[in-house]
Amino acid sequence: MFVDSHCHINFPDFANDLDGVLERMAESKVEKALCVSVNLVTFPDVLKIATRYENVYASVGIHPNEKETTSKISVDDLCLLSDHKEVVAIGETGLDYFRAEKGSLEWQKARFRAHIKCAREVQKPLIIHTRDAKEDTIKIMREEGAEKIGGVMHCFTETFEMAQEAMDMGFMISFSGIVTFKNASQVKEVASRVPLEFILIETDSPYLAPVPHRGATNEPSYVRYVAEELSKIKSTDLSKIALTTTDNFHKLFKV
Numbered sequence: 001m002f003v004d005s006h007c008h009i010n011f012p013d014f015a016n017d018l019d020g021v022l023e024r025m026a027e028s029k030v031e032k033a034l035c036v037s038v039n040l041v042t043f044p045d046v047l048k049i050a051t052r053y054e055n056v057y058a059s060v061g062i063h064p065n066e067k068e069t070t071s072k073i074s075v076d077d078l079c080l081l082s083d084h085k086e087v088v089a090i091g092e093t094g095l096d097y098f099r100a101e102k103g104s105l106e107w108q109k110a111r112f113r114a115h116i117k118c119a120r121e122v123q124k125p126l127i128i129h130t131r132d133a134k135e136d137t138i139k140i141m142r143e144e145g146a147e148k149i150g151g152v153m154h155c156f157t158e159t160f161e162m163a164q165e166a167m168d169m170g171f172m173i174s175f176s177g178i179v180t181f182k183n184a185s186q187v188k189e190v191a192s193r194v195p196l197e198f199i200l201i202e203t204d205s206p207y208l209a210p211v212p213h214r215g216a217t218n219e220p221s222y223v224r225y226v227a228e229e230l231s232k233i234k235s236t237d238l239s240k241i242a243l244t245t246t247d248n249f250h251k252l253f254k255v
């Protein structure tokens with residue numbers, strides 16, 4: 001069995017077919033999914049889905065690319081929102097300088113710090129999104145004591161050195177459908193070097209559908225293609241990839 005550690009099935013893409021998404025998960029032996037929050041406006045939908053389906057979990061957080069003006073949050077408010085049994089993680093949070101608007105990114109950093117403080121306070125692991133912001137991400141994780149709570153570097157596309165620094169702080173590394181792309185040689189190389197005990201798998205659906213569905217709407221049942229690719233890269237039985245990544249998920253999110 002497989003687990004999709006990061007998806008966005010609350011997005012409009014799935015509004016008319018949620019039962020279908022869950023059915024196809026069952027057919028593909030994807031037994032659990034974590035529906036990840038990207039802002040506070042849609043968080044109630046995330047929570048609703050996690051309440052409705054026993055095998056879907058929720059997180060609460062604000063994506064780094066959500067605008068400063070519409071997405072201010074205090075540590076206390078975030079902690080309050082996380083107080084549901086369905087909410088197993090804080091995020092996605094982090095830094096994304098690739099898609100960010102020009103200008104000062106101090107607010108992005110401040111919001112990232114608030115998420116780490118909250119995660120430590122409520123003792124729920126972090127889901128970290130990082131793009132083109134390697135040094136600052138690691139620096140803030142260190143300064144805020146992220147190693148005291150741990151979490152996952154999701155949809156990882158950075159260097160092995162960064163993965164190692166995150167693993168040293170007790171973070172897992174999650175690979176998405178990108179690892180199946182022909183031109184993703186760096187991600188494949190990183191995946192070959194990260195020990196299986198530190199690996200999670202995810203779809204980040206509706207984005208980034210893996211080969212052979214590249215370009216289509218992604219969904220949690222496709223996470224098995226990520227596992228199959230890892231099985232090739234690591235010359236390890238698919239069953240062992242499935243078992244260990246599922247185990248890692250259970251340990252990290254305490255479900």
Ligand SMILES: [Zn+2]
Nearest residue numbers: 092129154155
């Ligand atoms: Zn992300």
Ligand SMILES: [Zn+2]
Nearest residue numbers: 006036092204
């Ligand atoms: Zn995401």
